[in-house]
Amino acid sequence: MGILARLFRGVINEVADDALRTMARDQYIENIFEMVPAAKKVNPIYLAEIMMRAKQGIPVPRPLGSHIRFSPWEKLLFNPVHLFRFPTPETVGINTSVRIGPKANKPLSLSIPVMFAGMSFGGALSKSAKIALARAATMAGTATNTGEAGLLEEEREAAQLLIGQYNRGGWLNTPEKYKRLDAIEIQLGQGAQGSSNQRTAAKNIGEDYREVFELTGGQDAVIHSRLEGVNTKEDFINLVRELKKEAGVPVGLKIAATHYLEKEMEIALEAECDFITVDGAEGGTHGGAPTLEDDVGLPTMFAVNRAAQFLVKKGANRDVSLIATGGLVTPGYMLKAMALGADAVYIGTAAIMAMLSDQSTKALPFEPPTDLVVYTGKRTGLLDIDQAVQNVFYFLNACVHEMEMVAVTTGKVSLTDIDRNDLVALDPFLAKALNIGLGYVSPENQEMFFNGLEHMDIVRTEQAPVVTH
Amino acid sequence: MVNPPNLAETLATFHSDLNRIQTVAGTLSQIERQHYTDLTRYEDEKLSSIAVAEQSSARQLGEVKQICIAMAQKIDEIQHSMGKK
Incomplete structure (x- = not known):
């Protein structure tokens, strides 16, 4: 051990001893350790946000969405087979492979069922990050999404398949732009922020951002709570029909998951949407008010289950694609969402983390790694795009490979063949809500088990319809 | 003067070609998968990166196969409806 290291250890030892003695001696009220129960009571995140609100006086834009894990994905497991089925x-x-909008004139065909979620250039990500996602998507044979932005030429060029958001800012809503897309997603809300309005201040808008969004100098970028021109159900239906006729590509609706899900979907079906995207409460964002992120919406697991059941009930599950998103950070979560009825999934946070991977060292330990990829980051120039492309492509490849492994062990030949019958639940309420077998007891004893609970007035025995792809 | 192509014959040709493309895509996909397995036997970073690309190519060829199947089915439907007329 070197002299410096020994000296350092000696100093640390002295400081630690002194701190421990002080902590044992001082009254709680004047003891620094008071911070520990205080932070545990309030929660360290909430404590920090109380301080930020107090200092700034405005809602604090928290990046990446809610930290709360609303969907209990770990309470569902896939069922391996050996002899009963091989x-x-x-x-x-x-x-x-999967087709989005099978009834559209030009369906969107993907090699894998994992796409990149709408993360806008400028509002969220840097140009380099958007290009990296587009290139990685092309390599994997999947699609990326513009987010609520204008048409970024470099992204369009790099992405073989580009889904564009017809958005509440109006930046992509002209025919010369949306006719260049491979699918159109009408964005009326997102899991992390509901359907609330958002604003990017002009001071955070650079020249390239202004150009893509067609903003004048000093003009803020505003996302309204409503889509311009859509104030009635009929307005929305007319818009979908017009877009379908003009663009010929699949036209879908993206909403924040809500307890009104079925009512919203009813209108989407009436409008003959080709796909519906439900963004659960775990959905990410570049920065949203913590209250919108933590206290608004419906968890992805329940949203995708309800949406899938509704499509089956309406006889639309083969014609209208369902895309699930929000907090799907592992291949297991993604595949479980598909087993519950989603045709494909979007990932956001996981793709960003994958892109950063070992490049995080360029920002750590003094700045968060996201400083390399967010538009307002100070280190966006340090992102190695080629490395980022490879990281994201490898991540997608590994995720899909793990999904294929599950298909093998469940005896399926296609990811879309995996359904809720391949799942078992580790919670009686989930088993009932999702219409999945309960792992506590054998299949033949399920009824007896739940009848017992019914006598205790805990659950009802009403069965939900079974979803199959 | 060039005669307009016979629609029924054209559809039959497309159907046959699609079946051929589907078979080729399926075979190539299988070969790519085998390449992945072979290349990952060596603990070499470069070969592993080629293996990953092969695996992704196998999936994309799988997609081509599925597209061909869907198109051939569509042609079947058209031929069927033409036959009814």
Whole structure:
């Protein structure tokens, strides 16, 4: 051990001893340790946000969405097979492709069922980050999404498949722009912020941002709570029909998941949307008010289940694609969302984390790694785009490979063949709500188990319809 | 003067070609998968990166196969409706 290291250890030892003695001696009220129970009572995140609100006087824009894990994905497991049904031979390739909007004139065909969620250039990500996502998506045979932005030429060029958000800022809502897209997603809300309005101050808008959004100098970028021209159900129906006719590509609706989900979907079906995207309460964002992130919406798991059941009930599950998003950070979560009825999933936070991966060292330990990829970051120039592309592409590849492994062990030849019958629940309420077998008891004893609970007036035995792809 | 192509014959040709493309895509996809397995046997970073690209290519060829199947089905439907007329 070197002299410096020994000296450092000696200093640390003295400081730690002194701190421990002080902590043991001082009254609680004048003891620094008071911070520990205080932070535990209030929660360290909430404590920091109380301080930020007190200092800034405005809602604090928290990046990446809610920290609360609303959807209990870990309470669902896939069922491996051995003899009852045989696993898929490893020589058989698992079909991972999926079609979004199968009834559209030009359906969106993907090699894998994982896409990149709407993370806008400027409002959220830097140009480099958007280009990296577009290139990685192209390599993997999937689509990326513009987010609520204008049409970024570099993104369009790099993305073989680009989904564009017809947005509440109006920046992509002209025919010369939306006719260049491979699918149009009418964005009326997002999991992290509901349908609330948002504003990016002019001081945070650079020249390239202004150009893409067609803003004048000093003009803020404003996302309204309503889409311009859509104030009635009929307005929305007319808009969908017009876009379908003009663009010919799949036209869908994206909403923040809500307890009014079925009522919203009813209108989307009436408008003949080709796909519906439900963004659960766990959805990410570049920065949203903590109250919108933590206290508004519906968890992804329940949203995707209800949306899938509703499509089955309406006989629309084969014609209208369902895309799930919000907090799907592992391949297991993604595949479980698909087993519950989603045709494909969007990922946001996980893709950003994957992109950063070992490049995080360029920002740590003094700045958060996201400083390399967010538009307002000070280190966006340090992002190695080629490395970012490879990281994200590898991440997608690994995720889909893990999904294929689940297909093998469940005896399926296609990811879309995996359904809720391949799942078991570790919670009686989830089992009932999702219409999945309960792992506590054998299949033949399920009824007896739940009847027992019914006698205790805990659950009702009414069955939900079964969803199959 | 060039005669307009016979629609029924054209559809039959497309159907046959699609079946051929589907078979080729399926075969290539299988070969790419085998390449992935072979290349990952060596603990070499460069070969591993090629293996990952092969695996992704296998999936994309799988997608081509599925597209061909869907198109061939569509042609079947058209031929069927033409036959009814």
